Amino acid sequence: MTSTPLLDVTDLRLSYATEAGELPAVDGISFSIQEGEALGLVGESGAGKSSVALTLLRLWPRNGRLVSGQMKLSGNNLFALSDDAFRRQVRWQQIAMVFQGASESLNPVLRVGTQIMEPLRVHRGASKQEAIQEARRALSLVYLPPEILDRYPHELSGGMKQRAVIAMALVLQPKVLILDEPTSALDVTTQAQIMDQLKDLKEQLNLGIIFITHDIALASDICDTIGVMYAGKMAEMGPAEAVLNTPQHPYAQLLLASVARIQQEEQPVSIPGVPPNLASLPSGCRFHPRCPKAFDRCSTELPNLIASPTGSLGACWLLEEKS
Ligand SMILES: Nc1ncnc2c1ncn2[C@@H]1O[C@H](COP(=O)(O)OP(=O)(O)OP(=O)(O)O)[C@@H](O)[C@H]1O
Ligand code: SF4
Ligand SMILES: [Mg+2]
Structure with a gap:
């Protein structure tokens, strides 16, 4: 069956x-x-x-x-x-998506953490503490350290940016x-x-x-x-x-x-x-x-x-x- x-x-x-x-x-x-x-x-x-x-x-x-x-x-x-x-x-x-060219369209003036946490705030109404915890979990799924949350996109390599956008797509599970x-x-x-x-x-x-x-x-x-x-x-x-x-x-x-x-x-x-x-x-x-x-x-x-x-x-x- x-x-x-x-x-x-x-x-x-x-x-x-x-x-x-x-x-x-x-x-x-x-x-x-x-x-x-x-x-x-x-x-x-x-x-x-x-x-x-x-x-x-x-x-x-x-x-x-x-x-x-x-x-x-x-x-x-x-x-x-x-x-x-x-x-x-x-x-x-x-259903989440990593768009074509997504890593190049990260907002340059926002920290990576802010961008990863946004879906948690918007869709789940998560508190700041919960959002940080979930964002760390998502980063660990793509083998990125939690310090990445405080970085700006230009401080990441191309591969790290791509992993960050995958983490962003996975943050709501x-x-x-x-x-x-x-x-x-x-x-x-x-x-x-x-x-x-x-x-x-x-x-x-x-x-x-x-x-x-x-x-x-x-x-x-x-x-x-x-x-x-x-x-x-x-x-x-x-x-x-x-x-x-x-x-x-x-x-x-x-x-x-x-x-x-x-x-x-x-x-x-x-x-x-x-x-x-x-x-x-x-x-x-x-x-x-x-x-x-x-x-x-x-x-x-x-x-x-x-x-x-x-x-x-x-x-x-x-x-x-x-x-
Ligand atoms: N907004 C739009 N208005 C008119 N035509 C469009 C629009 N978006 C895409 N197309 C056309 O639709 C077709 C499919 O485009 P699509 O972007 O889905 O292809 P793709 O397989 O993803 O190509 P690529 O490998 O270049 O990303 C193409 O002929 C494209 O020019
Ligand atoms: S044109 Fe080629 S692909 Fe299309 S039906 Fe004929 S043999 Fe098949
Ligand atoms: Mg395409």
Whole structure:
């Protein structure tokens, strides 16, 4: 018997109103994660990864419009909540996020401690003493000493700042943590340290993690499941091992081949062409203008996700022939 997922997302759709028309940035995304599990969302720039995250937190930009979707946390329908109830009960308390570039947007004139304690004051009405205690606990989760509370952001290294923003996201003890490109601004050694810490956190706190990155190799380090996004849709999603070792969708295959891997002798290849403009999407499969395996049907019919022989789901007509 499978248990109720920690987070269950169905048919999420978000569009942006622009002068060029409505852009379907998130176009029918579904996934679920269990406690202690990490889902990686990977794909090129503009695939819609951050838009998915912002939709989950109801923090989409003003020109964003939720078109459809269902979202359940431990079986409770979150989309049934009013914006006010969602803000009071869910955002930061149950689902927290480390935003893309967050460590660079720490307020330079406020001490780190003030910034970590703010959610405790706002959401929990914690006293100063309680807030200090909880902030210290959050810092210890990311192996930072309590003295950090008295420092200003410019007094911290890039890695320390990134850990501080992770501590900030964890201070209210959420069940789900969304990390949007959490290590992209860091050098390789610091990146590896943060990844190790995230793995510890996932285990220790039994956190559900959504790990967003353009780097599929990095996602493989922490993720149990990987979803490869292309132009607002899921191209392939499945157990990390299956997606990484035997990718079924031609885009996932090219994305993997574009990453240099130390043990492999082949040179990384680049993916031909560029992602489509969301205002004038190609007909049929959105990947067909770039796909080396495209055939007639691809330019006229949009494939849905179907089960592949490896256990992943792929949106590609070639899989229909295999099944
Ligand atoms: N407020 C907005 N108005 C109009 N279009 C937007 C807005 N925000 C994002 N987009 C567009 O939506 C698409 C998805 O953007 P998103 O930021 O979610 O992609 P991403 O996968 O996170 O990319 P990156 O890897 O560069 O962070 C892109 O085409 C982007 O240009
Ligand atoms: S459906 Fe066709 S164009 Fe799309 S990924 Fe598969 S083979 Fe390529
Ligand atoms: Mg992004």
